Amino acid sequence: MTAGRTPSAALLDPAFLARLEQLQLTTRRRLAGQFTGEHRSSRYGSSLDFADYREYHPGDDFRRIDYLLWARLDVLLLKLFEAEDDITVRILVDTSASMGVGGKLHQAARVAAALGFVSLVRRDAVTVHTFPLERAAPRFLGRGAVTPMFDLLASLTAEGDTHFADAAANVLARPGKPGVTIVISDLLTPDWERGITRLPARGGDVVIVHVLDREDVHPTFVGDYDLIDRESGARLAVSLSPESVEQYEKLAVAWMDEVAGRCRQAGAGYVRVWADDEIEDILLRGWRQEGLLR
Numbered sequence: 001m002t003a004g005r006t007p008s009a010a011l012l013d014p015a016f017l018a019r020l021e022q023l024q025l026t027t028r029r030r031l032a033g034q035f036t037g038e039h040r041s042s043r044y045g046s047s048l049d050f051a052d053y054r055e056y057h058p059g060d061d062f063r064r065i066d067y068l069l070w071a072r073l074d075v076l077l078l079k080l081f082e083a084e085d086d087i088t089v090r091i092l093v094d095t096s097a098s099m100g101v102g103g104k105l106h107q108a109a110r111v112a113a114a115l116g117f118v119s120l121v122r123r124d125a126v127t128v129h130t131f132p133l134e135r136a137a138p139r140f141l142g143r144g145a146v147t148p149m150f151d152l153l154a155s156l157t158a159e160g161d162t163h164f165a166d167a168a169a170n171v172l173a174r175p176g177k178p179g180v181t182i183v184i185s186d187l188l189t190p191d192w193e194r195g196i197t198r199l200p201a202r203g204g205d206v207v208i209v210h211v212l213d214r215e216d217v218h219p220t221f222v223g224d225y226d227l228i229d230r231e232s233g234a235r236l237a238v239s240l241s242p243e244s245v246e247q248y249e250k251l252a253v254a255w256m257d258e259v260a261g262r263c264r265q266a267g268a269g270y271v272r273v274w275a276d277d278e279i280e281d282i283l284l285r286g287w288r289q290e291g292l293l294r
Contacts (some may be wrong), residue, residue, distance in 0.1 A: 010154050011113045016280055023118050023283075023293045025089065025180065087179045087204075089119045092129045092167060093156060094185030094211075100158030102213025103275040108184040109153040110279050111209055115182060116140065116149050118293065125179075128152055131167030132160040137174075162189035168198040178204025186211055193262055200267050207269035210259060214274055217252040219245050 012020075056065055056076035064079045091112045099105040116126045126140045126149065140149045164185060171181060181199055187210060189195075199206045222240045256272065263270035273282055287293040 011110050011150055012117070012279070016114075017117060019280075019284065020114060020118050021121055024122055025087070025115065025119050025124065026294050087119075087124050088176055089116070089124050089126045089179060090129060090171060090181045091116060091126065092131060092171060092181065092183045092185070093153070094162060094164070094183075094187075095130045095156050095158055096132055096160050096162040096189075097158050098162065098186055098188045099211070102215055104186055104211045104213055105156060105158045107273060107275045107277070107279070108209075108211050109156055111184055111211070111273060111282070112182075113150055113153050114279065114283050116153075117146055120146055120149070129167070129171060130156065131170075132163045134167070134170060162187075163191070164189050164195035165191040165198060168195040172198060172202050178202050180205045180207070182207045182209060184209040184211060186213075186216065187259060188216070192259065196259075196262055196266050196268060205269070206267070207271065208259075208263050210256070210270065210272045212256075212272070212274060214276065217256065218249055 056062075056078050066077050066079050069075065069077050093105075093108050093112050095105065099108060112128065116128070119126045120140060121143055123142065126145070127137050128140070128149065129137045138148075138152065140146075162185070164183075164187065168183075181202065181204065183195075183199065183206070185192075185208075187208075196208060219240070222242055222245060260270045260272070271282075271286060283293060
């Protein structure tokens, strides 16, 4: 990190952070949190958003009686309003060796920082998990936790194997309410499907942020090479002709489509992000269309 720069400036521009303050993380399911936040819950509370009626029972708050309906129908009905709750946002960042290629880990950290920032300023609790090297998964809460969270994300390094399914099982085993689980990974692992299938078992919302380098899908080189797996160290001698590169691209695109389709089948959201994408366009346009931000 350059001397004199704040963690937030290293990951996200301050002007962009100011625009993010106008957004809110949304959920496709009605979730119940623990504290007063800014999300609609499945239980009833005292916000100003009307939800339903029920019959009045002795001991109910008489101030919630709809006296206009009583005068018209001669029935005592109680107004119910939607509660506003916080949610727990779990962010899983893939820090395996393959994420060190083409700036994928830096892009993943920026996406995590932006979503975490939106959550913290809206009083949601955020936990940050990494895999394959699971750290302490610290819990952040409130605007004052933005800098420590950014410090953590800015310090991430890429090493080790992916083990996505194991990471999903680890998250499922942790206590707490379902909330929203956001996975940020290139999914370059044989067990990607098993991990996606496991995560929705916790309940709540699951969103897969598929971060890829364009070279992962569209190689720009031909000729004879020794390809080295960044995670296992295995070597493979290949001869890449224009025809074989074209075939590889077709297979890679088919795989990306398969991942997106499997996410939909599992009830998870899916967003594809290239390592060189402009983060502002991703969040202010693409994420709104996906329905994760509003």
